[in-house]
Amino acid sequence: MAYELKQVSVSLAGREVLRDISCTLQEGKWISIIGPTGAGKSTFAKVIKGLIPAYKGEYTLHRQPLPGDSKGRMKAVREIGYVFQYPEQQIFETTVYKELTFGPKMLGHSRGRIEEALEPVLRQVGLPAEILSASPLVLSGGQKRRVAIASVLITDPKLLILDEPTAGLDPLSRQALLQMLREWQQANHRTVLFISHQMEDVAEYSDEVMVFHEGQLLGHSDPGTLFMKNTEILRRAGLPLPEPVQLLRLVEELSGRTIEVDSCRERDIFDKVRLVWEARGLHHDE
Amino acid sequence: MLIFDQVHYYYRKGQPLLASVSFEIQEGEFVAIVGGNGSGKSTLARLMNGLLQPREGEVRLGHLSTRNTDDLIKIREQVGLVFQSPDDQFITTSVLDEVVFGLENLRVPREEMSVRVKQALRAVQMEDYAEAMPHKLSGGQKQRTAIASILAMRPRILVFDEATSMLDPQGRSQVLSVMHELHRQGMTIIHITHHMDEVLEAERVLLLNGGAIAFDGTPPELFRTGTLADHPLDQPFAVRLQHALGLNTGLKADWKEMIRTQWPTS
């Protein structure tokens, strides 16, 4: 079960925004998408979601080719959830209840199933049940964002696309949101496509990373390979290394030896660096 | 120079947004103001140049008070405000008109306007975009235009109200470098943010919590005292690194510099 693109190109207003993309998105993975502004990240996500009507190439959904017509694309639309950038700006219903039930209704879920899904999804995003009758207009920015995300999670998507979901949030809200989404993804064995500018978040959460640059897919690998072994791709896309990896490089330079770490998560790198640092310090004491 | 004297503010009585806020900002300082979402940061910014009036207490700039209608125009000339959303502060339809807008309101003569416009656009490196339309600009370019439009009014203080939070990393670093360059030239900068690594580069930091000042001091003090633990703010990378290595002193915004200088040599 997977989502597969073969040589997909997209032109918008006479400009080629995606060029010859071939890739497979495996189920159950957190896949991050990085690249400079205008690299084609959002367009790629929209193709996967079936929101872009005309593209060249082939899109296979669970080994079945997806017809390019609107009916075919609706199939992709149905099982994929999409949280847009600044999702709180796209709330369009008059109460939280209506906003949350809009998606499942459109998918034809039964009334009973929708009602049952409400409470768990509110709990998931950390909102009280009383909020259901409130108008979205009176909610705080953070609450609106959680409502917007809940309104997508409630459709129980197999693949969830997140377009910079943490933009504009304070650091702890950001961590809490990503943690929550990661837990949801792992507990339900779902796939996540995570568009981000924050290399540190990408290094922390991803199973796989895709690098886009000027409409092309420059690389697709696990974060360890991308950030620590094959860093040429990152350089070509004009993207910085995550800070922990930069630290690792600096310590290697200062100590004059290579340090083996198999994870690019901050905590693991800090542990290694501390060992090197302490070894140096002890040596110095003697 | 800029004084908050026992300022209270609320929209509805009984739900204070700011309570007994007092501080003074000196000429030439670079002050960061931090706090979680909804801690009252934006309200604070709007009180600074009289867009909002305190319910109790007073906001003063030198001997001018925002309470005095005659002073207001002078205060707005001297305290420039850059807002969060690049889209919602663009009033006109081109970069040039945007910079000129404030000058026209201040009744600046035409010859002087063109001098000021040139200087302001150069300061933010937008001189090649004078005739560009807003919806064709990137977020960083829009914010730089907003800065230019305020610089042209020759303010003494620039207040950035989360002006970097909606930008991509590239736009953010453009705006930050403009900010620091202006500070080097002597401008007083007040930077409201929740990017903690930006805080380390300030000379002084005010922490806002539930509408009150919870901390007022230097960034290393803030991170050393552990005040942050109770707030929805994380530690900047340099501080986390410092903790991980068990270092107690020498905190620097540039953590690479910090590591280099403290690297144990044998």
Next chain:
Amino acid sequence: MTNKIIMGQFTETDSVLHRLDPRTKLLSLLVIMLSFLLLKSFASYLAATVLVGMLLRMSGIRLGWFARGLKPLLLVLIFTFLYHVLLTGDTVIWSWSFIKLTEEGLTKGTINVWRIILLVLIASVLTATTKPLVLAQGLEKLLKPLSRAGFPTETYSLMIGIAIRFIPTIIQEMDRIILAQQARGYDIRSIPGFKRVFAYIPILVPLFATTIQRAEQLSYAIDARAFGTGKGRTSYRQLEFKRSDLVAALFTVIFVLMMLLIRIYG
């Protein structure tokens, strides 16, 4: 969607029309539009069509661009046409059950549709060749005599300028909401015919909500740059009548005279 609505959109080409004083354009447009009330004979329609065709050519903008702008009006045009064709006139050319097609109806329908097209085209020539702010400035200058009678011309012209500036932004917003609905399985574009008009209503609710928030932000941005001191403003972009304005004005007068003569003797 964004590209379809051209009313009120400025194009960045350069032409004789782009360089005319906005006051000349506004007044000429008004007079020409009024003269279209005189349209009756075939000769008058021919004259008007030639005039509009000439103006389109002179604007230096591709004809296809104007044609695209007519597309959203298609429904109105068809409705007008059918209204006349089916409900007026006596000379029946063709009939089927209760539907009667008359000769007078056919002519009347064609003529009325043609008149709307001419009016829309000439209005889009104005907005396509004049920057919104310049247009607002021209209007302000024209209305200046009214300000002596206490009419707030500055505020009104700023209002018009902002309205025009925000057209692309609001369209973008609308596109975003449609996309968000589409992403949850609701495709407004798949709803047929007249029903779609009503389907747009739920989109308007969030659109108003965000627009109100925008308006609030914007009002702060305007205040922060010292607008509305009551002491008047200076203006950077100077308006001055040139020779070409005289030519345009003369041309307008001659055209209107011609229309009058055609009406009287034609």
